Amino acid sequence: MTTSDTPYALVDADRLDRNASRLRDHLGSLGVPLRLHVKTAKSVDVARRVHDGGPITVSTLAEAEHFADAGYRDVLYAVGIAPHKLPRVAALLRRGVTLTVLLDTLVQAEAVAEFAAAQGLRVPALIEIDCDGHRGGVLPADPGLVPIGRTLGANLAGVLTHAGESYFAYTPEALRKAADNERDVAVAAATTLRDNGLTCEIVSVGSTPTAHAATDLTGVTEVRAGNFVFFDLVMAGIGVCTTDDLALSVVVTVIGHQPDKNRVLTDGGWMATSRDRGTQAQAVDQGYGLVARLGGDLVPGLLMTGASQEHGVLSTRDGSPVPDLPIGTRLRIFPNHACATAAQHDRYEVVSGGVPLATWPRLRGW
């Protein structure tokens, strides 16, 4: 399909397009725009296919700078701001990028307000709200919320929450509940700020599971999601997608056989797949990934069960004999976690309709 040497990252553009239009249509029917999280693909080409030039979320300032270079002008940096990073934020604001930062402490709010005043800039900031104890954020009822908002002054742009625990919601009902809770918590925090005379323009929620499960987003102004462009086995494991939606895989070559151990060796180890074993905690542990023929059809029962740096080990789930895979055979590995696997690669080889379409570069670093 392509002539790249293995291992390499392969993107199925048809699946990517289908994943993108499904979520766009769903959020469109709920009347809320998507703010694409670009941290999964870190690719301008992928972002353009989802919504050209639209609002984006980034996980690093390197992403913000890269997408600004490509013309993106509405960028949310959704990791708590470290005060020493504010000069890079200011440089983006001065380029005409609406770069919004995130924080959840008074110390950060003071740093942002002082920096903004000293620079004669508005540094738009969202307050991170904790909706499920997953990571950072203040609780909506926390007495510290309003003081943070007041300290930010004119820099206050709104609130943000992320239902990180939705990755562990295993039924449609649990997913919908996580989406409802994410909305309720964000809207409650916005209401508290407004009730105290503060402006709260943005009410930002999102995760790939809740974005798909939401049925009512009243009061929410935007939804963040990123993983859905590729999906992965963790998302399939919680029922947000099926294995037919997996748009990212790693192409590997068979380099050895161990009939006595019923194993096949490939040239794709953890350097190519990452060490992410996200399905280990799920009902079905998929090892380092499911194995498919180069054309995309799954090889039933075959898993990548082991990895050294540049060696992959394939074996069967039930111990039945591994299929005949001659030395030199190319296979696809569908990974646990697209964000982590993509990060091991500098580019994507892209296919559409089974034929090569393009090579897309990928950003890394901070």
Next chain:
Amino acid sequence: MTTSDTPYALVDADRLDRNASRLRDHLGSLGVPLRLHVKTAKSVDVARRVHDGGPITVSTLAEAEHFADAGYRDVLYAVGIAPHKLPRVAALLRRGVTLTVLLDTLVQAEAVAEFAAAQGLRVPALIEIDCDGHRGGVLPADPGLVPIGRTLGANLAGVLTHAGESYFAYTPEALRKAADNERDVAVAAATTLRDNGLTCEIVSVGSTPTAHAATDLTGVTEVRAGNFVFFDLVMAGIGVCTTDDLALSVVVTVIGHQPDKNRVLTDGGWMATSRDRGTQAQAVDQGYGLVARLGGDLVPGLLMTGASQEHGVLSTRDGSPVPDLPIGTRLRIFPNHACATAAQHDRYEVVSGGVPLATWPRLRGW
């Protein structure tokens, strides 16, 4: 110490130099040369500090090409050769690089012999021997060994084995036994080949644990090791080094506090440390790593216990209160597995005597 934005990879050049001279001296006393494995650091600057221009082992052809550009002329590609990669091997041979390949099947031996004959080249090849069931290789008593050697003909250069299971040897005695076994198996395979009238010039063994534990390498012509340049918590956990030898860390910044959860948040998540949790299976699980002050002193009892893509979670091993670490504080994280953590970075910020020395680029890709 440096002005790089966090997270970034920091190398302590003094520790690196000490680690390198310790192993050089040890192998020197055993009369066997080191063939440095460059897959850990993937840095010409690191390799030059260990032994300028000496023989190296690589895990990818991209490494072989990169080090050839830097003047290295004796390169072993220690991953089973996929036949479609032979043109890249030939290109290196034609540049005057002695590029030795590895294989363990008759199919590969036939492919190498046919390719070499067709190209009018000698493609030096080692036969991989299985010494502990860890990965690939033929057993020294396997009736398939001699036919592989015969098929290679003049391309046969020797044998190689790797004591991958030594990473799970937790006592000095177990480590020495692993080293003895690695030597015995390699020498036995070489003897079998020689007894059958074949030439076996190279008898290559190695892993960082066995390289340090070996006390007698009679019959061995070279020792491969790579991790020792940086060492890591997995190596400390099996007693091959101490935490004072750890030369690689990730510098992160404190971005949040969660007093109710007794946690500190940083801007260094799994993107910066990798998902490698190699100490999970050891007696002491070090989480995603040990935490130190920027100067290098460990913060007693503090671990990186959780990671999202760009967030790290620090908490204490015994639940005692986390120390006061104000927003903006820079810390070092000593990782589980140096090979995996280094792979997340494009460069190293290098310090010596506590002051910045240099920035060293790092290779990636295949």
